[in-house]
Amino acid sequence: MDRARGLSARLKLTLSYVGFLMVAGTLLLAAVGVFLLGYQRAVPLPRPVVIAPPGRALIRAFAPTAAVVLGLLLVFGFLGGWLLAGRMLAPLTRVTDAARKAANASLSHRIRLEGRKDEFRELADAFDTMLARLEAHVAEQRRFAANASHELRTPLSITQTLLEVARDDPDRDTDELVARLALVNARAIELTEALLMLSRAEQRTFSREPVDLSLLAEEATETLLPLAERRGLTIATRGDICPAEGSSALLLQLTTNLVHNAIAHNLPEGKVWVTTSVHPASAVLVVENTGEPLAAELVSTLTEPFQRGTERIHSDQAGFGLGLAIVKSITCAHDGTLTLTPRPTGGLRVAVRLPAAPRPDLD
Incomplete structure (x- = not known):
C-alpha cells in the first residue's frame, strides 16, 4: 500500500x-x-x-x-x-x-530478541512463532502438492499406457480394456474426492450443528461391516450418547476413515473396537485394532498426507495415504485433538477428542 x-x-x-x-x-x-x-x-x-x-x-x-x-x-x-x-x-x-x-x-529468519520479557519481546516472540508455523505450513503444502501431483499422475499414466496398447493391438479384448480403464478412473475419482475433502476440512467451510458421535460410530460400523466380514474381522462398538457440535457429514467421514483404516490395516481374523465416551468438557471417539507392533516413530508420521505406513500390513483395501490426514484436518477444524498410540500387543489406538456440545439452558 x-x-x-x-x-x-x-x-x-x-x-x-x-x-x-x-x-x-x-x-x-x-x-x-x-x-x-x-x-x-x-x-x-x-x-x-x-x-x-x-x-x-x-x-x-x-x-x-x-x-x-x-x-x-x-x-x-x-x-x-x-x-x-x-x-x-x-x-x-x-x-x-x-x-x-x-x-x-x-521464512527461516528469526528475530530471537534477547533481554527480559516486555511488550517488544512478546511481540518478537509472537512473530517468531508465527514465522515458524508459517514456514512449516508452506513446507507441508509444497510437500503435499508434490505428492498429490505424483499420485494424480499415476492413474493418468496407466490410462495412457492402456490406450497406447489398445491402439497398437486392434484385436485386444475391448471389454477387458474398458474394465481396467473404469477401475483406474474410479481410483482417480476417489483420490480427487479425498483431496477435496481434505481441502474443505482445512478451510472450515461448514456449518456447525449438534451431532451424536455414538450414532455416527454405529452408522460407519454398519456401512463397513461387510468389508470386515469378508476379511474375517469382528467389530465391537460400545458407548453412550456422545453429544458434540460440528458438521455431521465431516464427522461421519472422520469416523468412517478411522474404522476403514482399522479394517484395512489389520491381521486376518483380527478385531476392531469403536468406543465413544462423554466427559464434562469433551466428547471422545476411540478406534482400536489388532495388528503388528508399530514403532512410535512411524505412528507419529501417519497423519501426514500420502503417508501409508510402509511397515504396516497392506491389502487391496489400502487407500492413498489420505485417510488419517483427513481425520487430522477434520479434528483440527472442529477445535479438537487427535492422538495416535501404538498398542502394546500390536495395532493402533486412535483417539479423537472434540469439544462437548453446549448443554441446553434449563432455566
Missing part, C-alpha cells in the same frame, strides 16, 4: 519528550518566579533607587536566566529524547526487518 511519508516514530517520540520537558521546565521556572516574588514581599529588601517597580525589576532580572535554562532544556531534551527513542525503538526495527524478509519469502 502506497502511503504519504510522515514523521518517523522516533522523531514523534523525541518531540513528545521535548514538549513534555519544556512544559515541565516552564512550570518549574514559573513556580520559582512566583516564589521569589512572594519572598520579596514577605521580606522587604533595602530599596535601591529604581525606576521600575520591584516586582517588575525582579522579573526582568530573572527572565534572561529562565530563557537560557529553557534553551538548554530544549537542546538537552532533543538530544536525550532522540537517543532514548532510538534505544526504545531498536527492537521494533528488528521486527520490521524480519517482516520485510518474510514478505520476500525468507
Whole structure:
C-alpha cells in the first residue's frame, strides 16, 4: 500500500519528550518566579533607587536566566529524547526487518530478541512463532502438492499406457480394456474426492450443528461391516450418547476413515473396537485394532498426507495415504485433538477428542 511519508516514530517520540520537558521546565521556572516574588514581599529588601517597580525589576532580572535554562532544556531534551527513542525503538526495527524478509519469502529468519520479557519481546516472540508455523505450513503444502501431483499422475499414466496398447493391438479384448480403464478412473475419482475433502476440512467451510458421535460410530460400523466380514474381522462398538457440535457429514467421514483404516490395516481374523465416551468438557471417539507392533516413530508420521505406513500390513483395501490426514484436518477444524498410540500387543489406538456440545439452558 502506497502511503504519504510522515514523521518517523522516533522523531514523534523525541518531540513528545521535548514538549513534555519544556512544559515541565516552564512550570518549574514559573513556580520559582512566583516564589521569589512572594519572598520579596514577605521580606522587604533595602530599596535601591529604581525606576521600575520591584516586582517588575525582579522579573526582568530573572527572565534572561529562565530563557537560557529553557534553551538548554530544549537542546538537552532533543538530544536525550532522540537517543532514548532510538534505544526504545531498536527492537521494533528488528521486527520490521524480519517482516520485510518474510514478505520476500525468507521464512527461516528469526528475530530471537534477547533481554527480559516486555511488550517488544512478546511481540518478537509472537512473530517468531508465527514465522515458524508459517514456514512449516508452506513446507507441508509444497510437500503435499508434490505428492498429490505424483499420485494424480499415476492413474493418468496407466490410462495412457492402456490406450497406447489398445491402439497398437486392434484385436485386444475391448471389454477387458474398458474394465481396467473404469477401475483406474474410479481410483482417480476417489483420490480427487479425498483431496477435496481434505481441502474443505482445512478451510472450515461448514456449518456447525449438534451431532451424536455414538450414532455416527454405529452408522460407519454398519456401512463397513461387510468389508470386515469378508476379511474375517469382528467389530465391537460400545458407548453412550456422545453429544458434540460440528458438521455431521465431516464427522461421519472422520469416523468412517478411522474404522476403514482399522479394517484395512489389520491381521486376518483380527478385531476392531469403536468406543465413544462423554466427559464434562469433551466428547471422545476411540478406534482400536489388532495388528503388528508399530514403532512410535512411524505412528507419529501417519497423519501426514500420502503417508501409508510402509511397515504396516497392506491389502487391496489400502487407500492413498489420505485417510488419517483427513481425520487430522477434520479434528483440527472442529477445535479438537487427535492422538495416535501404538498398542502394546500390536495395532493402533486412535483417539479423537472434540469439544462437548453446549448443554441446553434449563432455566
